[in-house]
Amino acid sequence: MARGFDVRRQTGFNTIAICCFILLYAPIILIVVYSFNKGNSIAIWEGFSWRWYISAWDNEKVQAATIRSVVIAFWASMLSTFAAVLAALATTRTKPWRGQSFIFAMINQPLMVPEIVTAVSLLIVFASIKVATGYTGLGYLVIAHTAFCIPFAYMPIRARLQGMDLTLEQAASDLYATPWQTFRRVTLPQLTPGILAGAMLAFVISLDDVVITEFVKSAGQDTLPTYMLGQLRRVVTPEINAISTVLLAFSVLLVTGFFLLSRTRKQ
Amino acid sequence: MSDLAATRSRTERRNRWLLLLPALAILIFAAAGPLLIVLIYSFLTPGDYGGVVWKLSGEAWFNVFFERDFFTDTLGFADAHLSILWRSISLSLMTTVLAFLVGFPTAYFIATRPANSRDMWMLLIMIPFWTNLLIRTFAIMELIRNEGTINTVLLAIGIIDEPIQMLFTNASLLAGMVFVYLPLMILPVYAAMERFDFSLVEAAYDLYATRRKVLTKVIFPIVKPGVIAGSILVFVPCLGAYVTPRVLGGGKKLMLGNLIELQFGAGRNWPLGAALALTLLVIVTIALLFYVRVAGREGESNIG
Numbered sequence: 001m002a003r004g005f006d007v008r009r010q011t012g013f014n015t016i017a018i019c020c021f022i023l024l025y026a027p028i029i030l031i032v033v034y035s036f037n038k039g040n041s042i043a044i045w046e047g048f049s050w051r052w053y054i055s056a057w058d059n060e061k062v063q064a065a066t067i068r069s070v071v072i073a074f075w076a077s078m079l080s081t082f083a084a085v086l087a088a089l090a091t092t093r094t095k096p097w098r099g100q101s102f103i104f105a106m107i108n109q110p111l112m113v114p115e116i117v118t119a120v121s122l123l124i125v126f127a128s129i130k131v132a133t134g135y136t137g138l139g140y141l142v143i144a145h146t147a148f149c150i151p152f153a154y155m156p157i158r159a160r161l162q163g164m165d166l167t168l169e170q171a172a173s174d175l176y177a178t179p180w181q182t183f184r185r186v187t188l189p190q191l192t193p194g195i196l197a198g199a200m201l202a203f204v205i206s207l208d209d210v211v212i213t214e215f216v217k218s219a220g221q222d223t224l225p226t227y228m229l230g231q232l233r234r235v236v237t238p239e240i241n242a243i244s245t246v247l248l249a250f251s252v253l254l255v256t257g258f259f260l261l262s263r264t265r266k267q
Numbered sequence: 268m269s270d271l272a273a274t275r276s277r278t279e280r281r282n283r284w285l286l287l288l289p290a291l292a293i294l295i296f297a298a299a300g301p302l303l304i305v306l307i308y309s310f311l312t313p314g315d316y317g318g319v320v321w322k323l324s325g326e327a328w329f330n331v332f333f334e335r336d337f338f339t340d341t342l343g344f345a346d347a348h349l350s351i352l353w354r355s356i357s358l359s360l361m362t363t364v365l366a367f368l369v370g371f372p373t374a375y376f377i378a379t380r381p382a383n384s385r386d387m388w389m390l391l392i393m394i395p396f397w398t399n400l401l402i403r404t405f406a407i408m409e410l411i412r413n414e415g416t417i418n419t420v421l422l423a424i425g426i427i428d429e430p431i432q433m434l435f436t437n438a439s440l441l442a443g444m445v446f447v448y449l450p451l452m453i454l455p456v457y458a459a460m461e462r463f464d465f466s467l468v469e470a471a472y473d474l475y476a477t478r479r480k481v482l483t484k485v486i487f488p489i490v491k492p493g494v495i496a497g498s499i500l501v502f503v504p505c506l507g508a509y510v511t512p513r514v515l516g517g518g519k520k521l522m523l524g525n526l527i528e529l530q531f532g533a534g535r536n537w538p539l540g541a542a543l544a545l546t547l548l549v550i551v552t553i554a555l556l557f558y559v560r561v562a563g564r565e566g567e568s569n570i571g
Contacts, residue, residue: 006469008379010482012370017376021444024395027406030416031381042409044418045529073484077375083290090286097280103287110298114507114551117544123314123531124308124541127318147297150290167341208399211524215531225401232405232514241409255397259390 028248030256035241052242062243065227069207072138072223076145077153077202083146083192084153084198092145092161110148119215126216136218144216145206152205153198156182160194197261204254205248302548309541317535327538331546348526348543355523356550358437359505362444363452366501367494369445370452374493375486377453378460389457397449404514407443408434435517444505444513451504452497457494460486492565499558503551523547 030042035053039046056062091103110118126140168190172182210225215225224247231240281528309327311319334345377388378571395403411433418430433439463486487494509524516522521529523543528542 007472007473008377008465009480013372013375016369018374018375018443020449021391022447023369024392027410027446028395028398028403031402031409032407041414043416043423079293082291086286086288087290090283094279097283103291106291106294106299106531109294112503112551112555113298113302114504114524114547116507116527117302117305117548118298118510118529120531120540120544121305122297124537125301143293143297147293150294154290177544204397208401210401212401214511215528225399228401228405229513232408236409240405240503244399245407248398248402251398252394255394256390259393 008040013025025096029200031241032245032248035193035238035245037241038237040123040238053246055237056239056242056246061222061227062224062239063225065222068221069223069225072141072145073206075239076149076206077199079142079146080149080202081153081157081195081199084150084157084202085195088149088154088157088161092158093166107154110152111151115148115211119212121210123215130218140218141213141221141223145209146187148209148212149202149205152203156197156201156258157191157194159262160191160197164190193261197258200254200258200261204251204258208251228236281333296396305541305544308547309538313536313538315535317537318532319537324538327542330536330539331452331542350528351521351523352546354437354520355506357509358441358444358522359502361441362448362505363502365441366449366452367498367518369458370449370497371494372397374453374456374460377457378463385461387515392450392453392457396454400447401510401514403447404443406516407439407446411439411442434515435519437520439515440512440520440522441512443509447511448501451500455500456493457491459490459496463489492562495558495561495565499554503554506551506554507547516529 032043034042036048036050038051087103087107091100096109097214122140122144126144130136130140164187168186169182172186173179177185208225209223210229214226214229215224217223222230224243228240230241298541308319310325311322312322312324314320330345332345333349346446372393377385377392408415413430413432413434414417415434417433418427421427422430467485467489468481471481476484501518507524508522510527512522512525516525518525518566524547527540527543530536530543534540
């Protein structure tokens with residue numbers, strides 16, 4: 001620095017970076033700001049009002065879709081986290097074993113296959129099951145969401161397990177703790193931040209899903225995102241801005257929480 | 268003694284599979300298994316009102332690439348499918364290139380900030396990444412539609428007399444996809460750049476390298492694995508994109524994802540839809556295999 005020559009500088013890079021941040025945020029900020037607009041426009045400001053939030057709140061379809069979204073996300077995150085904890089316990093801290101790469105491929109499969117392909121395959125399978133059993137409830141959506149949430153729940157839990165100290169567990173078993181006691185009293189408490197992070201991530205992923213839900217849902221089973229997608233075909237009212245803003249705020253909250261949880265690991 | 272060890276390793280193995288059982292069961296039932304059913308469906312005959320008739324046929328796969336002219340019964344390439352396939356691939360490639368041109372300097376910018384503020388900048392990248400893809404696409408739509416922000420402002424200040432049609436064009440699709448998938452480029456490039464040792468750059472300057480030379484001969488080769496990873500992370504979801512082309516392309520500028528959906532909706536040709544879905548899967552797999560090969564080679568050359 002003393003030389004007055006910054007070796008890190010590259011001409012134009014800072015400008016591009018600043019533009020990039022502006023581009024990433026401008027459209028989102030626009031939506032948030034104009035969700036409070038009194039008028040219909042996304043460009044002309046007519047004064048502050050809660051109007052669109054109130055109309056979204058009073059909209060029965062939005063209410064039903066919100067409840068459905070939350071119910072599905074709750075069950076999907078619970079089930080996927082449960083499965084992910086067990087899978088993480090089985091796949092970390094062991095010697096290499098036969099079938100290991102197969103298991104990793106299976107767990108990560110939902111990340112590699114394009115969503116639309118998964119969506120179509122589930123549509124085919126569930127359509128046959130619907131015909132065979134007559135059941136058309138939310139179960140299909142819950143199981144579909146659980147499957148693609150598993151890798152997201154698995155990642156932070158596995159990372160946490162890998163960073164954990166084995167000596168505490170060895171000490172516990174030296175003191176005649178049963179395997180279950182060791183798990184319950186030593187492993188699980190240490191693992192909790194990872195489990196929470198995994199569950200939150202799974203919840204956000206489930207809540208945000210559009211494509212798979214759009215294909216799997218039966219008639220009248222709109223979640224908040226698929227309801228919005230349906231609305232975009234018609235005349236868009238700023239009610240969608242209000243719904244988007246609430247969803248955005250919720251995601252940002254959960255993601256920031258996730259960040260803080262995974263940070264405690266480093267300290 | 269060896270008996271005991273054998274019993275123990277057997278119990279261990281049994282426990283491991285028991286622990287894996289719930290995850291595997293769910294994944295086989297609702298992720299991997301259905302893919303096999305898609306393969307079977309792609310060789311069946313379409314039913315009149317959707318669904319399939321259980322009669323073997325290669326028609327669907329044939330129709331992915333060829334079509335029989337209805338009147339003259341001559342064979343030709345399925346222009347509609349091929350042009351959509353071409354649009355998907357070319358738009359995905361262009362998105363990847365643009366995301367690199369914007370993402371690389373941004374990752375560089377973040378990596379050269381003071382260490383304590385880097386996390387804050389990265390959080391700024393992570394937030395759009397984790398927010399709903401539909402909402403971000405919708406935000407772009409609000410910006411560029413005829414009654415949207417840009418057009419209204421331009422009309423108001425009198426630069427244009429009538430709205431510019433930006434929605435439902437290839438350009439809007441491209442802009443939307445770059446916007447939506449950009450964080451996927453920045454994340455791995457930054458991860459590679461964060462570990463970069465800037466004393467190498469100093470050494471290069473001491474040897475009279477120019478700024479461009481430093482960038483292309485010193486920095487880029489070292490962060491290349493991150494760039495390759497980022498390119499794959501952008502390219503693959505672009506190929507299978509469904510929401511963005513549906514919202515910004517509006518049924519006019521279809522991509523592969525929309526074409527597949529069409530076969531299950533209005534098209535009522537499930538086997539063709541299944542065959543198209545598998546075509547997409549094959550292209551994605553080729554891209555991933557290419558990545559594994561290149562990444563492997565890069566790893567070796569770094570060691571050597």
